[in-house]
Amino acid sequence: MKIGVIGIGEIGGTIARRWSEKGHGVRVANSRGSEAVKRFADEIGADAADIYGAVEGADVVLLSIPFPAVAKLPSDLFDRAAEGVAIIDTGNYYPDVRDPRIPEIDAGMPESVWLSRQLGHPILKAFNSILFHALSELGKPEGLPDRLAIPVAGDDARAKRIVMGLVNEMGFDPVDGGSLEESWRQQPSTPAYCCDYGAAKTREGIRAAVKGRAEKIRDKEWREGYGRLYANQPTHADAHADVIAMNRSLNPL
Structure with a gap:
């Protein structure tokens, strides 16, 4: 498949590397142009591009950039993508910590619905609910009983099948997250967010979610606990187990 990856930070860069290893034609880009990503592209066997070059002819485009930055992408960016392109949003909204407040989301609009409206294209939500350390280090072959799961939400059944297949290639069980x-x-x-659950428990977490509850946890208990954990354990590997334990304790299943 032809895949464009816009944003090569911890999440986007790890996914681009894995997909390149699987033999996909990967093009990587960021906001600073092709020269800024050339070294990384050469390292993983991908092609360096600007954002238009990453999207042109692509069957799949992964957006892994700061959440509000999506609204600044050019309105014609996806005009030269392949017909039926699957656009994946990996982002999360963290107001007052990293992101400015977005009134529509604060009023209850799902984050990826807001993002889709900014782009003017249908998208899928995936790879947002797993920590970098797990994504990078904890993938396992298909069929193992302790394989972690990643939910995929979206409205296009064909695009969802493609993305779920890519999740599987990464070493994780894909779970249908609904529309x-x-x-x-x-x-x-x-309850399904960054808890390192397998497929059955991830589905349980998706079903257990209560509208409006997560935002209150995110803005108080999670913010206080996360800051404390990373202040004492500054690397992903050091803090990973404690962050997972905290997330599970905030939404016990």
Whole structure:
């Protein structure tokens, strides 16, 4: 498949690397142009591009950039993508910590619905509910009983099948997260978010989500606990187990 990855930070860069290893034609880009990503592209066997080059002819485009930055992408960016392109949103909204307040989301609009409206294209929500350390280090072959799961939400059945197949290639069990309107069930501080569960428990977490509850946890208990954990354990590997334990304790299943 032809895949464009816009944003090569911890999440986007890890996914681009894995997909390149699987033999996909990967093009990587960021906001600073092709020269800024050339070294990384060469390292993983991908092609360096600007954002238009990453999207042109792509069957799949992964957006892994700061959440509000999506609204600044050019309105014609996806005009030259392949017909039926699957656009994946990996982002999360963290107001007053990293992101400015977005009134529509604060009023209850699911994050990825807002993002889809900014782009003017249908999208899928995936890879947002797993921590970098797990995504990078904890993938396992298909069929193992302790394999972690990643939910995928979206409205296009064909695009969802493609993305779920890519999740599987990454070493994780794909779980159908429902429609894009239901993608709030995998947003920050919901029971399925960054808890390192397998497929059955992830489905249970998606079902257990309560509208409006996660935002209150995110803005108080999670913020206080997360800051404390990373202040004492500054690397992902050091803090990973404690963050997972905290997330599970905030939404016990």
